[in-house]
Amino acid sequence: MPGIKIEKEDIIPDGQGEDLNELMQVRREKLAELRERGIDPFGQKYVRSNSAREITAGFESFDGREVTVAGRIMAKRVMGKASFAHIQDGSGRIQVYVRLNDLGQEGYDFFLKLDIGDIIGVRGTVFRTRMGEVTVSAAEVTLLSKCLRPLPEKWHGLRDVELRYRQRYVDLIVNPQARDTFVLRSRIIHYMRRFLDRKGFLEVETPMMHPIAGGATARPFITHHNALDMNLYLRIAPELYLKRLLVGGFEKVYEINRNFRNEGISTKHNPEFTMLELYQAYADYGDMMDLTEELISSTAREVLGSTSVVYEGAEINLAPPWKRMTMLEAVKQYTGLDFDGLKEGGAYREAKNLGLEVQPADSWGTILYTVFEEKVEPHLVQPTFIMDFPLEVSPLAKRKKDQPELTYRFELFICGREMANAFSELNDPLDQKARFLKQVEKRKSGDDEAHMMDEDYINALEYGMPPAGGLGIGIDRLVMLLTNSPSIRDVILFPLMKPRD
RNA sequence: GAGCCAUUAGCUCAGUCGGUAGAGCACCUGACUUUUAAUCAGGGUGUCGCUGGUUCGAGUCCAGCAUGGCUCACCA
Numbered sequence: 001m002p003g004i005k006i007e008k009e010d011i012i013p014d015g016q017g018e019d020l021n022e023l024m025q026v027r028r029e030k031l032a033e034l035r036e037r038g039i040d041p042f043g044q045k046y047v048r049s050n051s052a053r054e055i056t057a058g059f060e061s062f063d064g065r066e067v068t069v070a071g072r073i074m075a076k077r078v079m080g081k082a083s084f085a086h087i088q089d090g091s092g093r094i095q096v097y098v099r100l101n102d103l104g105q106e107g108y109d110f111f112l113k114l115d116i117g118d119i120i121g122v123r124g125t126v127f128r129t130r131m132g133e134v135t136v137s138a139a140e141v142t143l144l145s146k147c148l149r150p151l152p153e154k155w156h157g158l159r160d161v162e163l164r165y166r167q168r169y170v171d172l173i174v175n176p177q178a179r180d181t182f183v184l185r186s187r188i189i190h191y192m193r194r195f196l197d198r199k200g201f202l203e204v205e206t207p208m209m210h211p212i213a214g215g216a217t218a219r220p221f222i223t224h225h226n227a228l229d230m231n232l233y234l235r236i237a238p239e240l241y242l243k244r245l246l247v248g249g250f251e252k253v254y255e256i257n258r259n260f261r262n263e264g265i266s267t268k269h270n271p272e273f274t275m276l277e278l279y280q281a282y283a284d285y286g287d288m289m290d291l292t293e294e295l296i297s298s299t300a301r302e303v304l305g306s307t308s309v310v311y312e313g314a315e316i317n318l319a320p321p322w323k324r325m326t327m328l329e330a331v332k333q334y335t336g337l338d339f340d341g342l343k344e345g346g347a348y349r350e351a352k353n354l355g356l357e358v359q360p361a362d363s364w365g366t367i368l369y370t371v372f373e374e375k376v377e378p379h380l381v382q383p384t385f386i387m388d389f390p391l392e393v394s395p396l397a398k399r400k401k402d403q404p405e406l407t408y409r410f411e412l413f414i415c416g417r418e419m420a421n422a423f424s425e426l427n428d429p430l431d432q433k434a435r436f437l438k439q440v441e442k443r444k445s446g447d448d449e450a451h452m453m454d455e456d457y458i459n460a461l462e463y464g465m466p467p468a469g470g471l472g473i474g475i476d477r478l479v480m481l482l483t484n485s486p487s488i489r490d491v492i493l494f495p496l497m498k499p500r501d
Numbered sequence: 502g503a504g505c506c507a508u509u510a511g512c513u514c515a516g517u518c519g520g521u522a523g524a525g526c527a528c529c530u531g532a533c534u535u536u537u538a539a540u541c542a543g544g545g546u547g548u549c550g551c552u553g554g555u556u557c558g559a560g561u562c563c564a565g566c567a568u569g570g571c572u573c574a575c576c577a
Contacts, residue, residue: 156526
């Protein structure tokens with residue numbers, strides 16, 4: 001770190017002044033002993049000829065050849081004057097064989113002092129043991145980084161979920177499954193980018209700090225800019241900025257980035273989460289359905305090799321085409337209620353009969369949405385598009401031509417969970433302004449999740465935004481589905497945790 | 502925000518009716534030159550989450566607090 005001078009007395013080589021358990025104390029003593037013998041316990045660059053996986057997978061071409069490998073000691077088996085160890089690198093594990101005869105007394109003693117968890121470099125010859133395991137017979141062992149803390153148990157790994165989240169680095173060392181999940185997450189996002197790039201979408205970055213929090217129904221985080229002495233909101237959605245880009249003439253844009261919502265934490269909610277949002281000019285929500293189907297099914301095929309996934313015991317078939325039904329049809333199918341013929345009072349009575357908490361003042365659309373959420377959503381296990389959401393809950397979506405109380409909006413449900421949200425974008429600035437005003441009314445009456453007025457966004461629409469389809473996909477939830485992870489915290493490397501103490 | 506559950510050695514976990522704190526891995530000492538959850542012999546390393554209370558005596562019973570998990574609420 002520049003600007004920070006390290007004084008000699010800042011270095012505590014033997015754990016003085018620290019409350020160390022016996023295991024850590026022993027390792028500090030070994031550290032001090034190494035330094036006394038002139039060995040740097042935290043070494044320099046080490047040139048590796050190969051990864052563990054390259055050698056184990058391609059043994060035939062490595063047999064008898066000298067290689068250099070590096071990794072963390074995960075197991076150590078000492079049998080007197082010869083020893084075995086397993087080291088783990090980014091590709092996997094490989095066994096190392098160490099003999100007194102090869103290393104000499106000093107070198108072999110040095111190896112015996114190494115601990116599980118230490119990171120070492122090994123130069124040696126590849127061979128196969130009597131038991132058939134591809135192994136590097138060491139000619140030289142170099143300590144690259146001393147491990148001062150004992151690793152969790154080799155057989156069970158780290159099970160305590162709290163520790164797994166708080167100390168993800170340990171989780172990643174000892175639980176291969178955790179590692180696999182995050183590799184898969186990376187490949188999923190990488191593939192989605194390639195998919196969209198190939199279709200001519202332009203990846204863009206829009207602000208994370210907003211003077212007005214817009215584009216979603218949610219409570220924002222508030223932060224402060226000192227020099228400008230102004231409060232800013234962390235973004236709850238990039239939507240309004242991305243649509244400004246459509247006004248500006250970009251025709252296909254997307255952003256994969258974080259949103260921040262100041263709400264409860266659960267297995268399905270982290271305060272910061274990753275969304276894909278994309279917008280396509282001259283398209284509509286029908287195009288977005290086709291795109292969603294193609295994107296998610298091809299992602300599964302690409303990273304899992306199959307469009308069939310098992311999530312929490314349920315087999316989910318992601319092969320297109322997916323079921324498409326309107327919200328009115330879905331409510332009718334699962335409750336027998338035909339909202340199409342109901343007025344506000346009738347809708348209220350029927351919802352009450354279903355045992356739902358609704359208010360007499362609630363509008364027809366709000367009640368329809370409530371009935372859908374409560375009575376239909378949990379049944380939507382296989383991928384299902386639910387189309388035509390009520391106007392009141394869709395302030396940024398275009399009205400349906402023939403049913404102005406509904407919008408050209410759909411959500412995708414898988415395993416009873418919302419996976420995607422899309423609509424034909426509202427591009428009428430006057431209608432948009434009226435909808436914002438309605439939201440502002442709701443805000444005034446105490447709904448702090450209602451949208452704020454964004455005058456500049458109206459200004460942009462007044463220049464003319466092409467008709468467009470827009471789509472949002474919750475990446476964390478998609479990764480949960482594709483990795484069979486029960487909690488969103490299993491797919492976020494460092495989920496938010498309360499500090500201890 | 503509410504309810505239920507959990508918290509014991511570095512890790513994974515037992516702990517009976519309230520009566521001196523246990524195991525496996527890891528670690529330490531010794532034996533062992535192709536082992537692989539290496540094996541064999543010996544060694545227990547602890548603020549039983551924290552703070553109080555009940556009791557002759559609390560890991561165990563009670564209350565409060567902290568952190569986490571699950572369910573619900575809010576939400577995506």
